[in-house]
Amino acid sequence: MSLALKAFRGAYPLVQKRFGGTGLMVHRDTNDNNLAVKFAFTPENLKRIEAIKGIYPEGHKSAALIPVLDLAQRQHGWLPISAMHEVAKVCGVPRMRVYEVATFYTMFNRQPVGKHFLQVCATTPCMLRGAESITACIEKKLGIHAGETTADGLFTLAEVECLGACVNAPMVQINDDYYEDLTAADMNEIIDELKAGKRPIPGPK
Known part of the structure; x- marks a missing residue:
């Protein structure tokens, strides 16, 4: 077994303990996180999104992605796949770009969390x-x-x-x-x- 593989296997239990297994790294449909779960921004938050996007110059509106993801999480409590798709829509970016950001920053919760x-x-x-x-x-x-x-x-x-x-x-x-x-x-x-x-x-x- 290579040293790299040994290191990965040694680190995996710590990652699993701190971040709940692979739940933050891949998506698998669950009862409360699948494409059938509806998500839509409230009218108030849609206004906030337009204000956020207005901060950035033309051609760089996608820079609003992180604050819009944060807004979605504050509205819903966490980020189901349907919320990420809505963020991609309002920011005008590919869904993959949203997945990249949401899975990189641990402040974004891709599983339900308590109050x-x-x-x-x-x-x-x-x-x-x-x-x-x-x-x-x-x-x-x-x-x-x-x-x-x-x-x-x-x-x-x-x-x-x-x-x-x-x-x-x-x-x-x-x-x-x-x-x-x-x-x-x-x-x-x-x-x-x-x-x-x-x-x-x-x-x-």
Whole structure:
């Protein structure tokens, strides 16, 4: 067996743990992600798309692809194949171009996620500052592992690469908010507040 193949096989379990297997790399029809699932931008979002495209000069409207994908995800909660096709249509680009972008950037969710998407940074600075204890705390509190969603659909847990807040490690991104300098006790309190329907104050603890 070649060294390259050994390295790939060694890395695969980590990729599977952090990103839920090959779900982010290939498309396979499921009950909630297939071409029969309808997606259409709301009238309000269509206006936003025109405003976004207006930022870019003629001949470069396709540069709006990333913000339009983000808008689709915010509307639907994640990006089914039908949403990506609609993005291709409104941006005037081939569907393959949308697939390339949506599968490259891990901020785009190609599988359903919970109302509260907990992303634990697992790279070196956060790891050295106790990220593993934060992940363990979440797993124990919610009864799920990385790549899983709670039965009530409220929480999804993922381990991700650097989120750019190394100076305040360890940290967790929940939806759009950063929670930094965390301890397991802090994480427990944050989850309790989310369960109570509150928005915990983001930032360093």
